[in-house]
Amino acid sequence: MLSPSLQQNSEGLLAKGLKITGEGDLTSDVIDKKKLIDQHYYSIASKATILKPSELNVPNDKFEKQFGLSWAAALPKAYNALDACEQLGIDAEEMSKQWAICKKNDKLAKLGGGFYCGLVEVPGKESIYVFNGFFMSMRNQFTAPGRSIHWYTVEWDEAGLSWEDFRGKVLGTTDPKESPVGSMRRAIYDDWKSLGLPGQPNVGDNGVHASASPFEALCERMNWLGVQCKNDSYCKSLVKAGISEETIKAWSVDPQVKLDTGKKGSIWDALEDMNASACLEKTKKLQGLQ
Numbered sequence: 001m002l003s004p005s006l007q008q009n010s011e012g013l014l015a016k017g018l019k020i021t022g023e024g025d026l027t028s029d030v031i032d033k034k035k036l037i038d039q040h041y042y043s044i045a046s047k048a049t050i051l052k053p054s055e056l057n058v059p060n061d062k063f064e065k066q067f068g069l070s071w072a073a074a075l076p077k078a079y080n081a082l083d084a085c086e087q088l089g090i091d092a093e094e095m096s097k098q099w100a101i102c103k104k105n106d107k108l109a110k111l112g113g114g115f116y117c118g119l120v121e122v123p124g125k126e127s128i129y130v131f132n133g134f135f136m137s138m139r140n141q142f143t144a145p146g147r148s149i150h151w152y153t154v155e156w157d158e159a160g161l162s163w164e165d166f167r168g169k170v171l172g173t174t175d176p177k178e179s180p181v182g183s184m185r186r187a188i189y190d191d192w193k194s195l196g197l198p199g200q201p202n203v204g205d206n207g208v209h210a211s212a213s214p215f216e217a218l219c220e221r222m223n224w225l226g227v228q229c230k231n232d233s234y235c236k237s238l239v240k241a242g243i244s245e246e247t248i249k250a251w252s253v254d255p256q257v258k259l260d261t262g263k264k265g266s267i268w269d270a271l272e273d274m275n276a277s278a279c280l281e282k283t284k285k286l287q288g289l290q
Helices: 004-015 028-033 036-040 042-050 060-067 071-077 081-088 092-104 135-143 163-171 184-190 214-224 233-240 245-251 267-271 276-289
Strands: 019-027 078-080 108-112 115-120 128-131 148-155 256-258 264-266
Touching (some): 004 148, 004 184, 028 135, 036 135, 036 214, 042 078, 042 081, 042 135, 060 071, 071 078, 078 081, 081 128, 081 135, 092 108, 092 128, 092 135, 214 245, 214 267, 214 276, 233 245, 233 276, 256 267, 256 276, 267 276
Parallel strands (some): 078 128
Antiparallel strands (some): 019 148, 108 115, 115 128, 256 264
């Protein structure tokens, strides 16, 4: 039997004319072991948990300006956030506290978008340089023992419901208290006590997540559910339209790509809120610009 909150989510999806094609649970130990949340937030997590400091493209000028020594000289004492926790013998929450101290003491350098380094100085331990230490507390929300997420795959006719309305009206806005009445996030916000939630939802914990576009949905199915392109109807449609599997794989981590404006930007942002057919055409066009 589904919990009250999951039952409400299922009913909310069906009531809006969506067809639930699959659902299940992913436990925290699986999310941790397979680094699913790390892949989901790849641009941030790649510096925090996936890549080693020696694999990062650290701009020496910005690093040296902040810390007073070259990146090459600092490298032996540099760690990603995951390894830093082990090196210092601290957990994710303590790393979050240490990261706040770095910021307060002006021992934090911004090296790029979502790319930070802090000089972490834990009493009794050797001071080390840590990349994206803030990510550990975010990660812990999904990987702490006993946690799990419940997922759904859904489909609908774009002629009757746009992707933008799916996100804004069916699910609701990021801030649940501003979501329209009847949306899933608003319902969870209003009924959180009867649903047995530990606290009222907010912008950070708003009850439910949905992919921002059909392309992002494909990327999330591939990551979270391990779906292969050959078994995914939308992926097969992209390939049939001339978009290579190599492009799909490369763009699954939301890289910066050349846009039709002539500038570079997030591929996921460029496709946000597009219906499936329009998203396919836009993806094909952007591939041709690279």
